[in-house]
Each structure stands twice: as structure tokens, then as C-alpha cells.
Amino acid sequence: MRFADLELVAVGLACLITWIVIPDWIAPAAVVVLWLCIKLTSTHDHVYALPIALCFQWSQVSLGVFYNGVTGRTLLAITSTDYRPMVLLGLGCCLALAAGIKVGLLLRKPPDYSIPRPGFAFSMGLLVTLYVASIFVEGSLLAIAPSFPSFRQIITTLDSVRLGVLFLLLRRLCRPTPRWSLIATVVGIEVVLGITGFFAGFREPVVLAALAVLEVFDRRNRQHWIAVVTSGVVAVVLGLVWMGIRTQYRREFVELDQFANSRSARIDRVRDLASAFMNADPSDVWNTADVLVERLWAIYYPALALERVPKVIAHTDGEIFGAALRHIVTPRIFFPDKPELPSDSEEVRKYANVHVAGRENDTSIAFGYSAESYIDFGAPLMFAPVFAFGVLVGFAYAVFRGLIWHRDIFVAFATVVFWLTVYLFERSWATMLGQAMSFFVYLGPPVVLLDRFLLMRFTVDQARDNGLLFTTPLKQDRA
Numbered sequence: 001m002r003f004a005d006l007e008l009v010a011v012g013l014a015c016l017i018t019w020i021v022i023p024d025w026i027a028p029a030a031v032v033v034l035w036l037c038i039k040l041t042s043t044h045d046h047v048y049a050l051p052i053a054l055c056f057q058w059s060q061v062s063l064g065v066f067y068n069g070v071t072g073r074t075l076l077a078i079t080s081t082d083y084r085p086m087v088l089l090g091l092g093c094c095l096a097l098a099a100g101i102k103v104g105l106l107l108r109k110p111p112d113y114s115i116p117r118p119g120f121a122f123s124m125g126l127l128v129t130l131y132v133a134s135i136f137v138e139g140s141l142l143a144i145a146p147s148f149p150s151f152r153q154i155i156t157t158l159d160s161v162r163l164g165v166l167f168l169l170l171r172r173l174c175r176p177t178p179r180w181s182l183i184a185t186v187v188g189i190e191v192v193l194g195i196t197g198f199f200a201g202f203r204e205p206v207v208l209a210a211l212a213v214l215e216v217f218d219r220r221n222r223q224h225w226i227a228v229v230t231s232g233v234v235a236v237v238l239g240l241v242w243m244g245i246r247t248q249y250r251r252e253f254v255e256l257d258q259f260a261n262s263r264s265a266r267i268d269r270v271r272d273l274a275s276a277f278m279n280a281d282p283s284d285v286w287n288t289a290d291v292l293v294e295r296l297w298a299i300y301y302p303a304l305a306l307e308r309v310p311k312v313i314a315h316t317d318g319e320i321f322g323a324a325l326r327h328i329v330t331p332r333i334f335f336p337d338k339p340e341l342p343s344d345s346e347e348v349r350k351y352a353n354v355h356v357a358g359r360e361n362d363t364s365i366a367f368g369y370s371a372e373s374y375i376d377f378g379a380p381l382m383f384a385p386v387f388a389f390g391v392l393v394g395f396a397y398a399v400f401r402g403l404i405w406h407r408d409i410f411v412a413f414a415t416v417v418f419w420l421t422v423y424l425f426e427r428s429w430a431t432m433l434g435q436a437m438s439f440f441v442y443l444g445p446p447v448v449l450l451d452r453f454l455l456m457r458f459t460v461d462q463a464r465d466n467g468l469l470f471t472t473p474l475k476q477d478r479a
Contacts, residue, residue, distance in 0.1 A: 011035050022069030026084055030062040033091045040098035043105065043397065048214045049415040050397065052207070053422035054098055060425035061090035064297035073286070075294055081303035086371075089306075089379060090299065090425065093370040096383040097422070100390020101397075108398035120172070121406040121454050127169045131186075134162040135193070160420060160443070163204055164412040166190065170212040171408060178216065180227065183209060195242060196266040202242070204419075206235045211415050243295065244280075244288040245273035298426035302371035304352035309375050313351060320347075320372045321385055324429035328437050341430050351375055366426035373429075389433070393422060396440050404451045413447050 014035075015028035037058060041050040064075050065087060077083045122130070170186060173179050187209045194201030210231040217224050252269065277288075294300070309315060327341060345358035345365045356365040373382035397418060404410035417439045421432070 022066065024065065024069060026087060027062075027065055027069060030058070030065065030087075030091060033095055034058050034062075037094055037098040040095075040102040043401075045110070045401070046215045047411055047414050048211055049418040050101060050393075050422060052211060052214075053419050054094060054101075056423045057097070057425040058091070058094050060296055060298045061087060061094060063293055064299060067293045067297075073290055075290065075297065077294070077297060077300040077303055081300060082307065083299050083303045086299050086303040086306050089374060089382070090302075090370050092379075092383055093373070093386045094425075096386040097390040097393075100387040100392075101394035102390075103387075104391040104394020104396070105398050107391075107395050108402060110398070111402050118406045118455070119408065121409050121451075122168065124172055127165065127172060130165045131169050134165050137162070160416055160439075163208065163416045163420075166205065167208045167212060167412045167415055168408055170209050171215065171411065174212050174216050178213065178223070178227065180223070183212075183227075191238065192267060195238070196263060196270055202238050203235065206231055206238070207419065208415065211419070215411065239292055239296075240285070240288060241274050241277055243292040244277040244285070245270065249273055298366065298368055301348050301352045301354065301356075301365065302368055302374075304354060305348075305367075305371050305375060308353060309351060310378065313375075315378050316376050318376045320376050321429050324433050327430050328433050344428050347372070347375075347428075366424075367428060368426040369429045369432055370425065385429075389436075393418065393436065396436075396444075400444060400448070403448050405455050406451050409447065409451050409454075413444075417443065 011032065015031050018027045018031050019025075034055065037054040038051045041054050043050060064077055064083070067073065068075055068078055166186070170183060173183050173186070187205050190205030191202045194203075194205065210228060213224060213227045213231070217228070219225075249270065253266070277285075323341070343358045343364050344367050345356050345363070347367045348354060348356050348365050349358070351367075351371070357363045358365070369386070370382075373385055376382065377384070397414060400413065401410060404413060421436045421439060424432070427435075
């Protein structure tokens with residue numbers, strides 16, 4: 001990893017400006033960590049899933065520091081906890097994860113790009129057909145998953161294929177030049193589908209659209225800058241609106257049968273609630289922004305745990321991480337009687353000493369792998385499993401990059417799989433390891449087999465174009 005002089009000067013200036021705006025040493029330190037995370041996770045193949053995922057993790061660690069420093073508004077974690085130690089540990093986890101990914105990438109050489117590779121595996125018409133069909137299939141898959149607990153993980157993993165199809169479509173719309181109106185239409189459809197569900201399912205389409213544009217990003221093109229900035233603004237506005245309307249919307253979703261069963265009714269209700277929110281008093285909007293930042297800044301409960309471990313409760317010596325490993329090596333398809341993992345909320349109750357809502361309320365309060373690592377091992381040993389997981393992720397990326405030859409299939413697979421695997425800081429070890437292995441085991445091999453099947457067609461076409469494939473002319477019929 002090399003550091004250009006201009007790059008070091010730019011980072012130094014960014015730290016200086018950050019210090020002037022936010023006179024707290026932890027803010028410039030966070031800027032340096034962000035820069036290092038981007039440098040370490042860059043794959044140099046125009047696929048930006050890993051760097052963007054680390055950026056999102058970083059935001060969940062440091063967002064409150066910058067929000068409080070810029071706006072002066074207080075947050076619960078700042079007023080009720082000693083948040084700085086947990087922020088530093090979280091930044092350390094981001095850096096350890098990024099360093100592990102870098103080591104994993106170095107364990108396998110990148111493929112030889114001088115060898116001809118097929119660009120597009122599917123026609124545009126087929127992609128549109130698959131995308132439309134995936135919209136209807138997704139609901140069916142999610143509906144039947146609870147009825148087949150032994151196959152639930154496989155079904156939910158395969159459901160992510162829809163995001164891959166969506167990304168393939170968005171990526172195709174970016175070539176040879178981005179067709180902005182069609183891209184906006186597809187993203188708009190996805191946002192409507194996501195925001196009219198029970199959970200906020202609109203984040204991934206916006207992120208995937210941004211990643212598709214980044215692959216063809218030209219720093220000299222003003223439209224590309226506008227598209228990337230617009231994606232960020234749209235994501236923030238949607239998050240703010242959702243946070244402002246979700247309580248009322250979810251209440252009606254649960255209580256009104258005709259509302260829950262009618263997409264058009266939900267769309268109308270979301271529009272009305274969103275309009276009322278945007279016309280609300282500015283103080284209410286600011287209060288909602290505070291709630292949104294506190295929701296994203298996953299520090300409050302881990303900071304409370306740090307104050308109790310090991311003073312009140314001793315370190316577990318790897319108990320949480322060990323249970324997560326045992327869980328992933330005993331897949332439910334082979335061990336149908338495997339007990340369910342304890343709710344994340346139970347960890348929060350035990351180690352943070354806060355009685356949060358749990359499984360009895362059909363919810364779970366995330367604690368996060370970083371806090372679990374600290375509870376297990378303490379500092380600095382807590383960074384060892386994080387680094388090891390990073391090595392696994394980086395090595396898996398390098399392996400699939402070498403195995404999948406169709407460029408668009410690899411980019412779609414890598415973008416969806418490694419974004420969903422890495423981006424959440426608040427995810428527990430059991431969930432993060434389980435999701436990663438599900439993608440690598442249940443989704444990776446079928447994608448490689450599909451690539452090999454399509455590669456045979458590509459090889460035949462190449463041979464025909466090069467005059468290496470001969471056919472025997474049919475004998476003329478006798479008169």
C-alpha cells in the first residue's frame with residue numbers, strides 16, 4: 001500500500017479542517033481511520049462494495065461525534081455514557097477488519113485481465129424479464145421461509161439473488177452512457193416497494209444504484225458527480241422521512257387488515273404521512289434527525305456495556321464468539337433440532353443493564369460484534385477475531401474474482417454479497433458469520449456453475465470468430 005505525497009497532504013488538510021470545525025481530537029482520528037479503511041479495502045477492479053461497506057460501518061461508529069460537533073445537538077450516548085472509549089474501540093474494529101481484508105486479498109493473485117473475458121452474460125430483455133419476475137417471487141419466498149425452518153437460511157440467502165438481478169439491470173443502464181431517467185425509474189420503483197413494506201427496505205436499491213454509477217464514474221463528468229451526490233441526499237432524506245413516519249405507519253400496518261393487504265393503500269398512506277412530516281414544524285424535523293442519528297450511531301448500548309465489563313461482569317473468554325462458530329458449523333439443514341440463538345436483546349439486558357424490547361415483542365435490539373468481542377476478550381485481544389474475519393472476507397473475494405469469468409456476473413455477485421456481509425457494525429457475530437458462510441456456501445457455488453455454463457457458449461463463439469471451429473457442410477439432396 002503506497003501513499004502519494006499529495007494524498008498525505010489532502011488527508012492532513014482534512015484533519016486540520018475537521019479539528020477547526022470540531023475541536024475534539026477523536027474527530028480527526030476518525031478521518032484518518034476512514035482514509036486507511038478505504039485504502040486497505042480498495043480492490044483496484046472498479047468494484048467498490050468493500051470500501052463503501054467499510055465507510056458505512058465507520059459512519060455507525062463516528063456519526064454522532066460529527067453530528068454533535070457540527071450542529072451542537074445533544075445525543076443520548078453523549079449525555080448518558082462515556083462514549084469515547086467505545087468509539088475508539090469501534091474505529092479499531094473497522095481498521096482491524098480492513099487490514100484483514102487487505103491480507104485476505106493478497107493471499108491470491110488477481111486474475112490475468114489480458115485473457116479475453118465475456119462482458120455481458122444476459123441480454124437486456126432477459127434482465128428486464130428476470131427483474132419483473134423477481135418482484136413477484138420475492139414475496140413468495142419470504143412467505144414460505146418460516147414454514148421450512150431447516151431450509152430457511154438457504155431460502156433467505158437465495159432471496160438476495162433479486163438484488164443481484166436489480167444490480168445487473170442498473171449496471172446495464174449505466175452502459176455505454178448512463179440513462180439517468182431509466183435508472184431513476186427503477187430506483188423509484190424499488191424505493192416505493194421498500195418503503196411500503198413493514199421494514200425500511202429502500203436502502204439497498206439506492207446503494208446499488210450508487211455502486212453501479214461508481215463503476216463508470218468519470219471525475220471530469222459533472223453528471224456523474226450530480227448522480228453520486230443525489231444518491232447520498234436521497235438516502236438521507238428517505239431515512240429521515242421513514243424515521244418520522246414509521247411509528248404511525250407500522251401501527252396501521254398491524255392493526256388494519258385491508259391496509260396491510262393493499263399495496264395501493266399503503267402507498268397512499270405513506271404519501272400522506274410523508275407530506276405531513278415534511279410540512280411539520282422545523283423543531284420536529286430536527287428531533288427526528290436526532291432520533292435517526294441515534295439509531296444509526298450504534299454506540300449507546302456498547303458504551304454502557306464497557307462501563308460494566310469487567311468491573312461488574314467478567315469477560316467471557318470467548319464464549320460469545322465460540323457459540324457463533326458452533327452455530328455456523330451446524331447448519332439447520334443437517335441439524336434440524338438445533339436450538340435458536342438467544343436474542344441480541346438478551347445480551348443488551350445482561351451486559352448493558354437496560355431492559356430493551358426483545359423476542360416477546362417480535363423485535364431485537366442489536367448489540368454488535370465489536371461489543372461482543374470486547375465482552376469476550378477485552379482490548380487488545382478483541383481485534384484478533386475481527387482481523388481473522390476480515391482475512392476470510394478478503395480471501396473469499398479474491399477466490400470468487402478468480403473463479404467467475406463473466407464480468408457482470410462477478411460484479412453483481414461481489415457487490416451484493418460483500419456489501420450485505422460487511423456493511424453493518426451493529427450486527428452480532430452469529431448473524432455476521434452465518435450470513436457470510438451462507439453466501440459463500442449456498443450462493444457462491446451456483447453462481448460459479450452458472451458462469452461455467454455460460455462460459456462454454458462464450459468459448460464456442462470465440463473459436464468460431466477466430467476460425468477455429470469448423471462445421472461439415474450438409475450433403476445436397478439427390479435429385
